Amino acid sequence: MFDILQKLQERIWIPHQVAYEIHKNRLTVISDQSVAYKEIQTILDKNLAIGTLKDELFKNYKRHPFIDVKQIIEDIEGIINKVKDDLQATKQAHPDFLENDELWKQLIAIIDGKVSQAYSKDKLKEIYKNSEQRFKDLIPPGYKDDDRKKGDDKYGDVVLWLQLIDYAKSQKKPIIFVTDDDKEDWWLKHGGKTISPRPELVQEMLTEAGVRFYMYPSHRFLEEAQKFLTLPEQPEVIEEAREIREQKKYIDYLSAYSSAIENSLINSEMTEAIANMTKLQDRLINLDINQFS
Template sequence: MKIRSLLLVLISGSNYECSTRPNILLNLYQYSQETRDEFFKVLEAIESRVWIPFHVALEYQRRRLDIIKDEKSVFTKINKKLENIIGIVEKDFSDFNLKDRNPVLFEMKEKFRKDICGLVEGFQQDVNMQDDAQPSVRSEDEVRVKLDELFMNKVGEEPNEEFLRKTYEGGETRYKKKIPPGYKDSNKEKNPEEANFLFNGIEYQRKFGDLIIWKQIVSYSKDSDTLKNVIFVTDDSKEDWWEIIDSRGEKVIGARPELKNEIYKEAEIESFKMYHTNDFLTDAEKYYDISIDETAIDEAKEHLNYSKYFELDLIDDLNSGQNIVDTSSAAQKLWSTLNASRNTIDTRSEMQKILDDLEASKNMLDGRSAAHKLFDTLNTSQTVVDTHSAAHKLFDTLNASQTVIDTRSVAQKLSDALNASQNAIDTRSNIQKILDNLDTNQNTIDKKRNDEDD
């Protein structure tokens, strides 16, 4: 589920008054303690000029306990992952029976196991320390206490039904024409359970949340006699807030021109600017002479980048009509937790070494396995070669046998032909003898007739 929010810091007179979206207030639970402290340092410096719309405070209160619960669950998930790493070393390696098969490799594995377990245990201690420092749903919420102090009497008025009705009616037209802000949230109504919620007997339509906040900012700016400049701080990165151009990659120019024109026309202020949290911290250091730790700025930027991609995934889910489930990535939360302290950064390096060592050991074992497979393949190949050779010999023998058979067949045919010829010769010879005998008999008869005539 997307965490929408707006912290508005509005600064009157020649100064700037600033406004922030609730996701920034809720992000404070996801930042490290160091980054939270740096953010509060800035707000304290401009405390007299901060203000938030009522809808911002409402969304913060509605989502606060859910965020705290989710953040606490991260530490349980991290410890489970660490236990899985130990399980890989303790159990999975035992399947190879290295002690009997390769004693040298077994000793290497044992050293590796001890190193891994030591690193995991050290990291678990760091995780548990961070867990203890993280607010829980039952403990005192120090973040809320601090926000209550900063925004005492600096929250906008609760809207009435008439204000919301006009906002919804106008919002339908704005969204169809893609007039900012909020039209990127138009598909939130596709999930009936998420589309609406009630507060003090009034129904709120979630898809118009951004527009409600914007209208409250414009209304507050219009009603103020001294307000001339407005700073709007938000970690919403969608195009229905920001002017984004494609110039060798997407570049954020600033607030949408439509938003500037609207607030200039209706509230008659002189300047309107929008910031992401990391840029807000950077410029606050410049303009208010406040020293801000660069680590805090980097963490806010990393969190913004994650939120940007999460929002894009959420929009895709909404457009496909799927129900949205709060599937905040445990890996991203682990990333945020790892950034919680400088000590943790060192631990991340150690954990990377663990993963590299695991991969190296796996490759070693895979190499042995591959060698066995190669050996088996060679044996199989030799068998195939031998079989192939035997087949050739058999084929040659068969060819030789066939040649013999063919030769015998030809010889038989020749013999038959010769016999036939011999029979023919013999027959001719017999016939000739008969003819010779007939001639001899004829001559005898003729001679006898001649003698009788004489």
């Protein structure tokens, strides 16, 4: 990934709001990543207790001529224990990014001198005031943060967006914005699929700056950058970027499994939850801890 960023270094530009949020949140993110192991362990212990399921299976299906209840229980216990063991192994291998973060040093070297100037306090106050009307009118981006974030933090996406527009005005060149923020106030979605940047964003950029606006999630940007730079394909890099976006789904699978146990749903729902837990196990085994820096 850093090879691609270095080759594109002269084209990279970072809105001040992005740099501000990175510095503001970095230490918290690092700490949260360390705490996550304990939190996931608690979720597993709380929601994946096998006792209730075992009692229900033996009570209702012990004498079934073709269903090996004991084997089912052993398989489920094996998956749960494997997930816990792999989680513990990953925790032990997790580097201390507070002590030494080489990836952070590389990133700083690449973006040095590429960050825009901060807006003045008066300018920010004006933006905050105008943002309230944008939120009421559901003008993207930012309105999805109105209830999610507190204080002035909820205006961050609007500040970022206006900095992008200002930069586009000065450069008179199309803008490619790379973000893994997948909220609907950035992306047009239909039928569960992400289609494109919100048309309002494309139109506002064209109206205000006179240039085209493109937006990619990180894994798609890396795919296109490899083609543009005629670099050797690095599917593992693309997969790692995609992995970061998808990890939350596997935590959701644990909730589905827990729900199936609580409702004694020994059916296709349970089967799907168990299958998804197996995927989670595979993800933990192959997890690249460096992606969390």
